[in-house]
Amino acid sequence: MNHATSTPQPTRPHTAPSPAQPTPRAGDPPGPRAGWFGLPLLRAMRRDYLGFVTGLQRDHGDLSLMRIANERAYDLNSPELVREALVDHAEHLVRWERGVAVFEQVFGRSVLVTEGATWQRQRRLLMPAFTPKRVAGYARLMTEAAAQGLDQALPAGQQQGPVAMDALFSQLTMDVIMRTLFSHAATPEEVHSASWATQTLSETAMREMFYPLTLPDWLPLPGKAAKRRALHRLRRLIGRHIEARRQAPATPEREDLLARLLAARDEADGAALSPSEVFDQCMVSFQAGHETSATALLWWSLLLARHPALAQRLHAEVDQVLGTREPTADDVPQLVWLNASLKEALRLYPPVGALMSRRTTADITLGGWRIPRGALLRISPWVLHRDPRWFSEPEAFRPERFLPDAPPLPRSAWMPFGVGPRVCLGQHFALMEMGLVAAMLLQRYTLALGQPEPQGLPDMNVTLRPRGGVCLQLQRRQGGLGGRVGSAGPAARAACA
Numbered sequence: 014m015n016h017a018t019s020t021p022q023p024t025r026p027h028t029a030p031s032p033a034q035p036t037p038r039a040g041d042p043p044g045p046r047a048g049w050f051g052l053p054l055l056r057a058m059r060r061d062y063l064g065f066v067t068g069l070q071r072d073h074g075d076l077s078l079m080r081i082a083n084e085r086a087y088d089l090n091s092p093e094l095v096r097e098a099l100v101d102h103a104e105h106l107v108r109w110e111r112g113v114a115v116f117e118q119v120f121g122r123s124v125l126v127t128e129g130a131t132w133q134r135q136r137r138l139l140m141p142a143f144t145p146k147r148v149a150g151y152a153r154l155m156t157e158a159a160a161q162g163l164d165q166a167l168p169a170g171q172q173q174g175p176v177a178m179d180a181l182f183s184q185l186t187m188d189v190i191m192r193t194l195f196s197h198a199a200t201p202e203e204v205h206s207a208s209w210a211t212q213t214l215s216e217t218a219m220r221e222m223f224y225p226l227t228l229p230d231w232l233p234l235p236g237k238a239a240k241r242r243a244l245h246r247l248r249r250l251i252g253r254h255i256e257a258r259r260q261a262p263a264t265p266e267r268e269d270l271l272a273r274l275l276a277a278r279d280e281a282d283g284a285a286l287s288p289s290e291v292f293d294q295c296m297v298s299f300q301a302g303h304e305t306s307a308t309a310l311l312w313w314s315l316l317l318a319r320h321p322a323l324a325q326r327l328h329a330e331v332d333q334v335l336g337t338r339e340p341t342a343d344d345v346p347q348l349v350w351l352n353a354s355l356k357e358a359l360r361l362y363p364p365v366g367a368l369m370s371r372r373t374t375a376d377i378t379l380g381g382w383r384i385p386r387g388a389l390l391r392i393s394p395w396v397l398h399r400d401p402r403w404f405s406e407p408e409a410f411r412p413e414r415f416l417p418d419a420p421p422l423p424r425s426a427w428m429p430f431g432v433g434p435r436v437c438l439g440q441h442f443a444l445m446e447m448g449l450v451a452a453m454l455l456q457r458y459t460l461a462l463g464q465p466e467p468q469g470l471p472d473m474n475v476t477l478r479p480r481g482g483v484c485l486q487l488q489r490r491q492g493g494l495g496g497r498v499g500s501a502g503p504a505a506r507a508a509c510a
């Protein structure tokens with residue numbers, strides 16, 4: 014991966030001093046005026062979160078302090094500060110309690126929300142299921158899902174037509190995670206029901222994140238009934254598949270994620286994950302594992318439709334490396350332009366764009382400033398990824414930044430999967446899945462902007478999605494796999510609104 018090593022000299026003022034400074038600076042770092050209890054700041058954040066955090070760096074530098082009521086929130090906007098916090102001070106940080114409260118309702122006490130010894134044990138037990146080697150073993154399950162979904166993107170016999178890429182990628186990545194978790198292709202009913210549930214939970218989570226506390230779900234408040242239904246549907250879906258596996262212990266050795274979770278034993282004491290832990294880890298893999306990848310592929314497809322010359326280059330690369338055969342895990346690293354375009358899409362539109370936050374559990378020093386215990390730290394990949402110090406013309410889509418011979422970037426300037434011990438558990442899984450799906454899409458279709466053109470404005474929910482969706486014109490490629498039509502399967506055809 015090409016995102017690390019030396020640190021170029023900053024080309025514009027940098028208010029955070031060198032992290033090596035021995036004594037903390039007196040006073041507080043700069044920041045916006047709070048106004049009455051910080052309410053004007055909260056309102057500005059609600060109106061345009063990405064614009065707000067971008068403005069913080071522009072106006073106050075890499076480390077800024079914002080006071081909202083009793084809260085001291087620090088925004089960290091340089092790769093050095095991010096590493097200093099998430100790597101050097103990892104043991105003095107916990108996840109932000111509001112995020113935990115909201116996510117715990119959906120994912121239970123899974124690795125995403127636990128802390129301390131429980132988190133360490135869960136992470137240790139799960140890691141072996143997500144190593145690059147293990148992920149390569151899921152490649153065939155991934156390509157089976159991708160072939161089925163992509164072959165059905167256009168109706169049989171139709172050469173071209175508009176396709177709602179959001180629905181296509183959501184259904185496809187859901188099928189990928191169902192097959193990799195349970196060796197089971199998602200049925201159309203499951204796709205339909207789980208898509209609605211995922212979307213509903215994502216919107217509710219984003220709303221609830223900004224409340225001071227999570228009110229009980231039984232209260233007759235707007236959105237609570239939909240949230241209850243959505244949670245019930247997802248739990249039933251996951252529970253049914255786990256139960257089916259328990260009922261069929263005599264099936265041959267499986268290579269799916271559930272098999273790995275059931276077989277996992279702690280090296281320290283030989284203990285397995287408890288049934289509720291297995292359930293929660295399946296929930297988190299299902300949810301975290303499909304919406305993020307679908308969002309990343311969605312932005313990538315829009316960028317490609319807007320850059321036909323690059324698309325041509327990618328078609329040529331895929332044709333040369335793969336021809337018409339199905340890709341394998343070993344092929345993915347050979348597709349250097351394709352991988353670079355995916356990384357560049359993740360830079361411009363990181364699916365987890367701005368909601369990484371931590372609470373300090375001790376006094377620490379960051380960038381030379383003393384940060385007290387109990388402070389909130391916020392990190393926004395959106396801001397870091399658009400910093401002209403590391404990415405010249407940051408708004409431009411330039412995959413060549415990520416080619417193997419490109420100049421190195423500062424460590425953590427590119428961080429769509431986070432940094433440090435809590436880095437995304439599924440990052441190798443996601444990159445493999447995205448590489449395979451993108452290559453197989455290019456083998457079958459060319460992409461063009463539909464009418465009306467998608468605006469592509471980022472909308473902050475839990476993931477950063479293009480507002481109003483993305484409808485693209487797909488055309489079958491001649492002489493390739495474009496003529497292939499899949500058998501009946503999970504993908505409900507994704508019509509444009």
Ligand code: HEM
Nearest residue numbers: 124125298301302305306309365430431435437438439443
């Ligand atoms: C493009 C796709 C993905 C992106 C951009 C992404 C991004 C992230 C980010 C930013 C974090 C939080 C890091 C932090 O707080 O420091 C995270 C955590 C996590 N992700 Fe992903 N993710 C993706 C795909 C996946 C997949 C496919 C899975 C599983 C199948 C997954 C499972 C997890 C888990 C379990 C955590 C929590 C790790 C922990 O707290 O120890 N993610 N991801």
